[in-house]
Amino acid sequence: MKVFYYLVFVLILIIGACSLDTEESSSTTTTTVPVTSDGSASSPVDLTDGTAKEGSVAKSGYSYYKFTPASGSGSYKLAIASLSITDSGSSSSSVTTYLYSDSGYSSELDNESCQASCTLNFNYQALGNGSIYYLKIYGYGKGTYSLTVSQGGSEGSVNNPVALTLGTTHSGKVEGTSTYGKSYYKFTTAQAEIYDLAMTNSDSMDCDLYSDSGFTTVVYSGTNCTAGANLSENFQKDADNGLDGTTTYYLRIEGESTTAKASTYNIRVKKMENRDSRVQNYFSYSLAFLS
Secondary structure (H helix, E strand, O other), X not given: OHHHHHHHHHHHHHHHHHHHHHHHHHHOOOOOOOOOOOOOOOOOEXXXXXXXXXXXXXXXXXXXXXXXXXXXXXXXXXXXXXXXXXXOOOOOOOEEEEEEOOOOOOXXXXXXXXXXXXXXXXXXXXEOOOOOEEEEEEEOOEEEEEEEEEEEEEEOOOOOOEEOOOOOOEEEEEEEOOOOOEEEEEXXXXXXXXXXXXEEEOOOEEEEEEOOOOOOOEOOEOOOOOOEOOOEEEEEOOOOOEEOOXXXXXXXXXXXXXXXXXXXXXXXXXXXXXXXXXXXXXXXXXXXXXX
């Protein structure tokens, strides 16, 4: 009999424990953490050049960021990693990123969409070193991601062209197509003379020479380099005159590919060698012929 009562007691304890577990389990609820947008138009989140930043954007909302190119002027790209979109309000789950040159988000440089983790090149825009740029990201659904801004495959910009030293070879690069993606340089002449451009490039390149820092006024002749590998050109204002002395000129290099690609090259600008001797030999030959 004692054994019977003992078994009943144990059974009551087991039933009570199960009932307690059931009550505790039923009282537990799952809490969903809301997906919110980052920053605001007046207070965007800072992105550090080359450093990943975790972020999110609310459904049908905007997140705001800004960054300053620190690796040098040139093209920059945005890597969007670990992109996750839920509760999308569109059949095409995505985020759209807008790039601006001003804090008022009015001077748009480019915009691109991303449906999965991707890298955006913003049409290989050349950005100035030290300038602040602004990003606005729109979410078609609740989005979470990791953002990394880093330098792309072109160098220099209209505002910050790379300075070339006469007679010194510079290792350059450009990324893009014949339409998008250019590298920018400048050099200062020592004296009025014809100047030679010499490049070693395996991919077809083209170039333009300008007399103003805005890269708008093309120098008269010899300005449109013939596209090709191992690019070379004699820079002069016309058939008889070289470039002006102690004057800064501005050089733009671009690829000729119909599809985006990154290219490297060596580039050197220097005063034409032995021009005086060539001219003297020409006159000596002319005098001898006339006599």
